[in-house]
Amino acid sequence: MKKLFFTAILVFGTTSLIQAQSELAFGIKGGVNFSNLTGDGVDGFNDDNARTSFNLGAVLEIPVTERFAVQPEVFYSGQGFDLVQRDDAQDTEFQLNYINVPVLAKIYLVQGLYLEAGPQVGFLVDSKIDGPNATIGLDEDNFNDIDFAGAVGVGYKFNGGLFLNARYTQGFSDVYDSGEGNGFDAKNGVFAASVGFSFN
Template identity: 80%
Template sequence: MKKLFLAAILVISGSSAMMAQSDLAFGIKGGVNFSNLTGDGFGEYDDDSARTSFNLGAVLEIPVSEKFAIQPEVFYSGQGFDLVQREDAEDTEFQLDYINVPVLAKIYLVQGLYLEAGPQVGFLVESKIDGPNATIGLNEDNFNDIDFAGAVGVGYKFNGGLYLNARYTQGFTDIYDGETGDDSTKNGVFAASLGFIFN
């Protein structure tokens, strides 16, 4: 898995080398995730039991024109859902955590305000059930190591580099490894992030 993470870093580095220009901008981001599972296989768990977690990583904005840019990213993303919700907030969580690498097209509508969309590949780094009394590691062989997804979002970039972002990512890959028939179960994540672009 470390090799996959290093490969993701190389993708970002390679993009900067190929697109080297004075307007190329590196940034950082972090925020909160509200994740759940979607699809026929989720069945009775398809309710409001979203897991609350975090995202944290790096971004690279590559301007193509005044209104259009390409933005590859690498970030850690806590995903999954709540198996059991409790009033004291000590939930039991089904946790699937990923290193995600999206490549997004950004269209600036007016100064600062932008829409974004693009593909994403995720690399599974941890799978477990975490409760108030115990943590149980899950066999990663039961899950797909790679998660392909699509992301759409909206954001606002302030003068100086600070930006706000809201994004929804829908998985296309069954989280479970092997034949599942109609019982497909996929990741769905809403993320709200705060970031800074170093211009």
């Protein structure tokens, strides 16, 4: 009897695990970023056109209910800003590039259409100034290695697995540790438009 009981539990548990795994949706995505700095004292550095770069990574959608899911992601994100152009000079970009890991709550309003929001942690992997004549590496000790942020977005997932997404991410951490009392408070602000494919 005990053997039968434990066998039933094992079969039920294995079946539930397989079913849960089959509902997971792994995907890839990529798109374009438009990034700037936000905060006090950054107006003199930012170009209104923002820096244009890209994002590329992977997503995992974990269904909780029919209309609610949790979606962790990991992706490369080109951020930073364009330095103000003077005397019709070519663009000079202040590049801050991250590996970002958001964990988003995803709510489907109707079939396919969803809203998303959640926290994000970013890990700085590269910092440099890229000008028309040279690229200059920056001392990463002057920058915060970790960037805490919050993201909100909207998207649409088609039946075949293709999805479109638009998202804004606002940094909570200072990008540059410039000391207290100098009126300089710079945080990342990124609008991203992405396209991806889910393999479920």
